[in-house]
Amino acid sequence: MIVAENLVKEFRVYERRPGLLGSLGTLLSREHRIVRAVSGVSFEIPAGVKAAYIGANGAGKSTTVKMLTGVMSPTSGRGLVAGLEPYRERRRNAANIGVVFGQRSQLWWDLPVADSFRILRRIYDIPDTVYHRNMELYRRLLDLDALGTTPVRQLSLGQRMRAEVAASLLHDPAVVFLDEPTVGLDLVLKEAVRALVNHVNAELGTTVMLTSHDIGDITAICDQVLVVNRGEVVHQGGMHELLRTADTRAVVFEHQDGPGTAEAVALVESSLPGVTARAADGGRIRVDYPVGRWSARQVMGFLLEHFDLVDCVAPEPDLETVLRRIYTGRPAAEGVPV
Ligand SMILES: Nc1ncnc2c1ncn2[C@@H]1O[C@H](COP(=O)(O)OP(=O)(O)OP(=O)(O)O)[C@@H](O)[C@H]1O
Numbered sequence: 001m002i003v004a005e006n007l008v009k010e011f012r013v014y015e016r017r018p019g020l021l022g023s024l025g026t027l028l029s030r031e032h033r034i035v036r037a038v039s040g041v042s043f044e045i046p047a048g049v050k051a052a053y054i055g056a057n058g059a060g061k062s063t064t065v066k067m068l069t070g071v072m073s074p075t076s077g078r079g080l081v082a083g084l085e086p087y088r089e090r091r092r093n094a095a096n097i098g099v100v101f102g103q104r105s106q107l108w109w110d111l112p113v114a115d116s117f118r119i120l121r122r123i124y125d126i127p128d129t130v131y132h133r134n135m136e137l138y139r140r141l142l143d144l145d146a147l148g149t150t151p152v153r154q155l156s157l158g159q160r161m162r163a164e165v166a167a168s169l170l171h172d173p174a175v176v177f178l179d180e181p182t183v184g185l186d187l188v189l190k191e192a193v194r195a196l197v198n199h200v201n202a203e204l205g206t207t208v209m210l211t212s213h214d215i216g217d218i219t220a221i222c223d224q225v226l227v228v229n230r231g232e233v234v235h236q237g238g239m240h241e242l243l244r245t246a247d248t249r250a251v252v253f254e255h256q257d258g259p260g261t262a263e264a265v266a267l268v269e270s271s272l273p274g275v276t277a278r279a280a281d282g283g284r285i286r287v288d289y290p291v292g293r294w295s296a297r298q299v300m301g302f303l304l305e306h307f308d309l310v311d312c313v314a315p316e317p318d319l320e321t322v323l324r325r326i327y328t329g330r331p332a333a334e335g336v337p338v
């Protein structure tokens, strides 16, 4: 449904010299450098899939979304959304897609939300049944009525974001692009937005491409993950496969009798070089080991041999640890703040 074929976006950035003469000089000489925001991104998001598009600040996510929504053309490569090249066929494409840019409003700034919705209804020629069904849904899930007659510019961030998300979905688009749709929202509102996105996906098969720095959004909504780093896609697949790329794994155990916690921690660390151990909740001990150096079997074997285990679990690696390693290019253990 969403296809990116070797998408590239380069920006010309004119270096400004300080002062008025500097500005004039810049104008005359047109000295510039090229910023490669997206450098050859390829991926495919099938219909009905909810994909997360994640990466560090400046990785090129919003630029990719802008090309796929027709806001800007690629320098080279091609994007296809529901069979159309968005930047070539902006009008036809607009009927198929919904867009939220969390950092920028898509609504009419001086109009009350209710008026914006009436305009959208006309623009998209939304059938009455669809319009009323969706307004009822937004009332229920987003408490949209509460926004009343206040112009958009006077709304709080959370109020505006509710309206933005609702507006993007009003015409039942086949595809929705959500670029940081929960930025600045409180817990309850985040959950409401996640529930709405999951609801339309389940009911209508809406394809979702979501960008977020909130791990909670990604785990609550997405079934596919694309990780972009320095303008390139470095991972595409399910969440589980991404987590499996973790270079450290953990075992959490609880033991009885024998050595106390401090002693046990010291014993583990001195016997298994490269492994870190620390006290966890409820008298348990967490052991983190580098995958390349130790196997689960070796670590568990050691624990079984030296401790009278009451409990022992191997938690799944957490997404934050995996992402930190990808974003920083450093092994997870080095990037973890102490
Ligand atoms: N209009 C522009 N002119 C020049 N450079 C730009 C422009 N838009 C984006 N860039 C640059 O392109 C790179 C990617 O920006 P982009 O906004 O796509 O990142 P992002 O992944 O969305 O980051 P964030 O997580 O902070 O939103 C950055 O280095 C940015 O400075």
Ligand SMILES: [Mg+2]
Residues within 6 Å of the ligand: 061, 062, 063, 179
């Ligand atoms: Mg962005």
